[in-house]
Amino acid sequence: MELMMDIASTVVGQMQKPTLAFLIGGMMLAALGSKLEVPEPVYKFVVMLLLLKVGLSAGISVREADLIALAVPAVLAALVGISIVLVGAGTIARWRGVSQMDGMATAGLFGAVSASTLAASMAMLDAEGISYEGFIGALYPFMDIAALVTAIVLARMAAARKAAATQNAGGGTLTMGSGSGSSSGFGGGFDGKMIGTILRDTFQSAAISALILGLALGIFARPEAVFESFYEPLFRGLLSILMLIMGMEAWSRLSELRKVAHAYVLYGLSAPLIHGLLGFGAGLIAHHVTGFSAGGVVLLSVMAASSSDISGPPTLRGALPEANASAYVGSSTGLGTPVAILSIPLWIWLADLAIGI
Template structure:
């Protein structure tokens, strides 16, 4: 185990992430132009989506139905477990919803780093796992917001017609179309789904055109992106410390709990060692793109420094350095 953690720690993507954290801690003037940061995000989303679509074209629907069901189960159950844990540590409900959506959704970059780890270790995995990423992005966000509305309406049923947040529209209908639009058609999901569908339609015919940019250069671009993420994570660390040891432990321990659950589900639905590891990585990761975008307008009372600080400042580096090899070892043990 220690050798695998050391191997992952000494990989270029992790070392450049650590370099970014060091730069932030010591207040270096190093920074990425906002346009470049946005371009790197778009690149990674398209690369993962189109590779997943091409690989998915090789499989029949019968072979992927069980992993899809497992992914949806994880997306539904993790927000519920998160709310139960946060109730025990007496976190207020709005911030609990924020964390439930964040930790129930997934980190596309953590997944990308896990792919790099498996490729470097020579471990194969199912190509349709890139499609599973898309499926696990939204369910937890929708489940969390639905739970919020159920509790709010139970506590104050007379306010139903005037609610304008979350899943309840100002007209009194159950579903707020704006929240659904943000959850399903936000930048990350739109690019992932769109590029995946394009890859699925074109199959191997797309490879000659997309390989030079979206396959051959993937790991190099990931290094640049993680350097930038290290800068952002380092800036978020002080915000996490403001909220005490309990939240810090939550950001460190729940990835192991949810990652183990993901590994177990991956094994039950028949994934390979690599696929099971990736299912654990997805379950153990936390969103800092899709979920915060939805929470910003749907649950404005939730404090971004809590759900973003934990996901980006604690859970993301933990998974990058320790979590990925740990999920791999758990997958090996289960299988």
């Protein structure tokens, strides 16, 4: 009972802080039918500044980071992203009434990373005085790209097998990588050029581009002056605006779940916690191998629990146009993101229990 009271008090305390307060405030405004809107260009500008800040902070720290200390969490982050997709392939993608294409797209989005959720968790740790590695932001693309590539490749392989089975049943023959599909796009069978195309599109996305640019500038330039005078002071204010937008969007996306099977509701509520545990386990491995900090374990758990809200949806729309966007975006933004953010106190508590903060 005392344990439950501690968790409950921690959750209530976090909900009263600006990060979650603005998220909940946005959801309440949307629920009450408020006409408040934040222009799309403003939203994109806020996201770009936040990702540049995260990238710059990571790059500045990477310059002095131990390569082993960085490499181990990066490999583990990629493995977690792949593992999340494989879990989704065995659960939501196999659920009765859910198409395999829709299920794999959903698994890919949940395996990818929400930069805004990562930023929110960093702000929470900063407010609590919990330290973490400065290169944490550099782990973002490893998990993000690994999950998206795995989901898209598995979805295309499944589609190719289904097409082959249909063709064989009709008396013909079809093999993966044959002339049945485009060799340069996403509309046909599986072939080796697909991975390169997906990687290129992912790196060219606005979110990944801003993050990598900030990372590169932090490593190869000396941006400390502009970082400390511009990006750092604005970070929490911009984050509050982003959380307000996300709250309103999350509420509006809830209505989309009426169009899909109840499986997405269950997956959206439970997957962030299961995925977060995978990230927490990977963080513990990194802690024992390299001395990865407790704050780093928390952030790796949050990245695993989160689902992409910026780079993932456009990538999946381009790569898997057959998938129902209302299913994977609705379950992710409407349920997965709020659960991931509200679960941050859980990962802080577990890290304190397992490692000590």
